Each structure stands twice: as C-alpha cells, then as structure tokens.
Amino acid sequence: MRDIHVLDVSLRDGSHSMKHAFTEQQVRNIASGLERANIEYFEVAHGDGLGGSSLQYGLSAVDELKLIEAAVEECTNAKVAVLLIPGIGIKDDLKEAVKAGAKMARIATHVTEADIGAQHIAMSRELGLKTVGFLMMAHMAPTDVIVKQAQLFESYGAEIVYVTDSAGNMLPHQVTERIRALKENVGIEIGFHAHNNLSLAMANSLAAIEAGATYIDGSLRALGAGSGNTQTEVLVAVLQRLGIQTGVDLYNIIDVANKMVAPILPRPQEISGSSLIMGYAGVYSSFLLHTEKAARQFGVDEREILIELGERKTVGGQEDLIYEVAQQLMLAK
Incomplete structure (x- = not known):
C-alpha cells in the first residue's frame, strides 16, 4: 500500500547534469538499485525527453532507447517512465519507447499549452501506458489558468496531472494554492515535480502532499537540472517519519544513492x-x-x-x- 507514489527522475532529469552522457552500465546499476528499493516508477530518457538528442539540446552519448531497454532488463517490478515534449519528441518516439519496455508516458507542455499534447495523451492511452499530463514552468501561470489546463489534460485522457516547478521558483504557499485548486477541480490524481534552486524542493513537495498530491518526483542525490530535485532518499525518510507509506525501502534507496549515483556526480548538486x-x-x-x-x-x-x-x-x-x-x-x- 502506497499513500504517496515516489517517482524517481535521476535517469532523465539527471541527464542534464550528466550532459546526456549516461552509460548503459550506469543505467543498469541505478535501475537495479531502484528495483531493490521497491520504487514503483522511474524515468529514463534524454533530459529533454524522447527525441531530445540534438545539437540544440545536447547529443546523447548512448541512444536513449538502448538505455530504456537496459533499465527494463534490470527490473521485475519497477516500471520505466518516459517524458515526451511535443515538438521535440513525436508519436513514433513514443511507440519505440513502448517497444523498449516503457510503461508510463509523461506528456510535458508549457503550463499554458496543454492542447498541444492532446494527440500524444490519446496515443499513450491507446498504447496501454499509464498516462500523465505534465504542466511545466507552473510558476508562470495563475492558479485559474493551471486548473483549466489540467482539465484539458483530463479531458484528453490523462490519468495524472502534474504541477511542475521547472525553474525552482515557487514558494510553498503557491504550491499549496495550485495543488488544492486542482484537487477541488479535477477528478484524476495530482503530482508535483520540484527543483531545488531556492532550497525549497522538500518544503514544496511536502506542501503539495498536504494539499492533496499523491505523486511526488525526486532524484537520487538530487541529480537533476539546476540544483536538482527533491532528493529521493531524503524524501522517503521524511515521509517515513511522518507515517506516510511510500512502499520504498529506506536502506536500499540510500544505498543506490550513495553507491551508484554519488560516484558519478559530475559536480556537487549544491545551490550555486x-x-x-x-x-x-x-x-x-x-x-x-x-x-x-x-x-x-x-x-x-x-x-x-x-x-x-x-x-x-x-x-x-x-x-x-x-x-x-x-x-x-x-x-x-
């Protein structure tokens, strides 16, 4: 039983910090560790999602489909999620990700542009994927606009909608207001994705949970863009202290963070x-x-x-x- 679903994004958001240079063995090591820790879903892709490998966004050292396949091979229970930003990734990329073993698709759009993800949401459902609408740069829109965009995602078939603080700009009361409004106005589950640029990722994640979010993103050792995300292993420990069930084994999630991720960090994930x-x-x-x-x-x-x-x-x-x-x-x- 999981009260809160902790979704790890180290192998996607962390790709930014790694300059999109994860090796297949690194992915296998982290995936197997997440499997041992009983993580339900974890993301694997180029930092900018499926199809992101390019001169503009950064070329991947290893094809992301090979990395997805490698992660899937290491897991029995944990499932691989992928991110797709319409305009960067296309529907064919989603089909190829499914062939590689992905089980969840997170369709990410700017916070005011949910409509461009309609066909991708529909296809994700047709492919049998757990389907998420991901509203990026959520600090740039007022709450009423976010509610309308979330309702669009819901109408297209999304099963979860995320408030995504892509810039790490939001304050806890702003997170509370947005998540609470979604809780009151949509009938699907709500998620939250934080960045730690103002040292508020944990506080914002807890505010989201208190307001009704049931999916929370994190990254091991905060390996993510900027100053990283809510630190997965710390989040699990804090929620355990609060008596909130995540289903994640605390010792094993600490082990994968310290033994598999810490040695490959290109630099400290600190607030510079x-x-x-x-x-x-x-x-x-x-x-x-x-x-x-x-x-x-x-x-x-x-x-x-x-x-x-x-x-x-x-x-x-x-x-x-x-x-x-x-x-x-x-x-x-």
Missing part, C-alpha cells in the same frame, strides 16, 4: 550562485549548463544572462536565446 539566480528569476532549470558555457564564450556574468532570460519569460526550447542574450550583454559593455 547561478542556480540560485535561476530560481530567483524563474528560468528553466536545464538552461544552467548552457548559460555557464555562453558566459565563458562571451566573457559576461552568467547571472546577468539569467536575469535577462527571466525578464524575457523564456521557456524550454528557447536555448538559442541564451547565446543571443550573452552576445548582447558583451556588446553592451
């Missing part, structure tokens, strides 16, 4: 000046490494790039603007 400004300005967390690269290339302060991107209200898919802004800041010196 850049990721802090990212949360403060409301910038998409996967922009962090691109911004650092652009700052070096053009000799400008990465924080200034992030502030400008926040003012322009940039969203995922506009990575090219990072370099445009950096060049403009250089020329303005």
Whole structure:
C-alpha cells in the first residue's frame, strides 16, 4: 500500500547534469538499485525527453532507447517512465519507447499549452501506458489558468496531472494554492515535480502532499537540472517519519544513492550562485549548463544572462536565446 507514489527522475532529469552522457552500465546499476528499493516508477530518457538528442539540446552519448531497454532488463517490478515534449519528441518516439519496455508516458507542455499534447495523451492511452499530463514552468501561470489546463489534460485522457516547478521558483504557499485548486477541480490524481534552486524542493513537495498530491518526483542525490530535485532518499525518510507509506525501502534507496549515483556526480548538486539566480528569476532549470558555457564564450556574468532570460519569460526550447542574450550583454559593455 502506497499513500504517496515516489517517482524517481535521476535517469532523465539527471541527464542534464550528466550532459546526456549516461552509460548503459550506469543505467543498469541505478535501475537495479531502484528495483531493490521497491520504487514503483522511474524515468529514463534524454533530459529533454524522447527525441531530445540534438545539437540544440545536447547529443546523447548512448541512444536513449538502448538505455530504456537496459533499465527494463534490470527490473521485475519497477516500471520505466518516459517524458515526451511535443515538438521535440513525436508519436513514433513514443511507440519505440513502448517497444523498449516503457510503461508510463509523461506528456510535458508549457503550463499554458496543454492542447498541444492532446494527440500524444490519446496515443499513450491507446498504447496501454499509464498516462500523465505534465504542466511545466507552473510558476508562470495563475492558479485559474493551471486548473483549466489540467482539465484539458483530463479531458484528453490523462490519468495524472502534474504541477511542475521547472525553474525552482515557487514558494510553498503557491504550491499549496495550485495543488488544492486542482484537487477541488479535477477528478484524476495530482503530482508535483520540484527543483531545488531556492532550497525549497522538500518544503514544496511536502506542501503539495498536504494539499492533496499523491505523486511526488525526486532524484537520487538530487541529480537533476539546476540544483536538482527533491532528493529521493531524503524524501522517503521524511515521509517515513511522518507515517506516510511510500512502499520504498529506506536502506536500499540510500544505498543506490550513495553507491551508484554519488560516484558519478559530475559536480556537487549544491545551490550555486547561478542556480540560485535561476530560481530567483524563474528560468528553466536545464538552461544552467548552457548559460555557464555562453558566459565563458562571451566573457559576461552568467547571472546577468539569467536575469535577462527571466525578464524575457523564456521557456524550454528557447536555448538559442541564451547565446543571443550573452552576445548582447558583451556588446553592451
């Protein structure tokens, strides 16, 4: 019996931090550890979802379908989830993921654009997948808009709808307001995905649970974009302290975090000046490494790039603007 479903995103969101360079053996090691810990679902894909391997988003070192297959082979009970952003991934990518063994699809759109995911939600249901509507950059829309977008996802056939704090910008009271409104206005389960850029991922996840969310994302050792996500192993421990059943074995989830993920971390998943400004300005967390690269290339302060991107209200898919802004800041010196 699980009161709360903890979904681990280390092998997808963590791909951003890993520069999309997970090896097959790393995926097998982490997947087998998650299986031992009795995680129900965990995500495997390029950081930007199925079809994300590209010059714009970053090329994968290993084809994501091979990584999905490897993860599936390591599991008996745990199931692989995939993320698809319409416009980056296409329906054929979803079909190939199913052939590789995926059991859940999370269809991700900007918080005001649920309508572009209608056909992907429908196909996911037709393919027999557990189907999720994933509203990204949720800090950019008022609660009433989020409710309407969630209702669209529900009407298309989504079984779960997520409030996704892609920028790590939201405060606990904002999470509470949004989740509570969804609880009152949709008839499907509600999930929450946090980023830790303002050190609020855990607080926001707990606020979401208190308001009615039943699916919460986390990543091992907080391995995710920006300063990472709610830390899976810590979340399990906190919920256990609260008497909330997750079905996850605490010792085993700590072991996979410490033995399989910690040794491969490219850098500490801490709140740096850049990721802090990212949360403060409301910038998409996967922009962090691109911004650092652009700052070096053009000799400008990465924080200034992030502030400008926040003012322009940039969203995922506009990575090219990072370099445009950096060049403009250089020329303005």
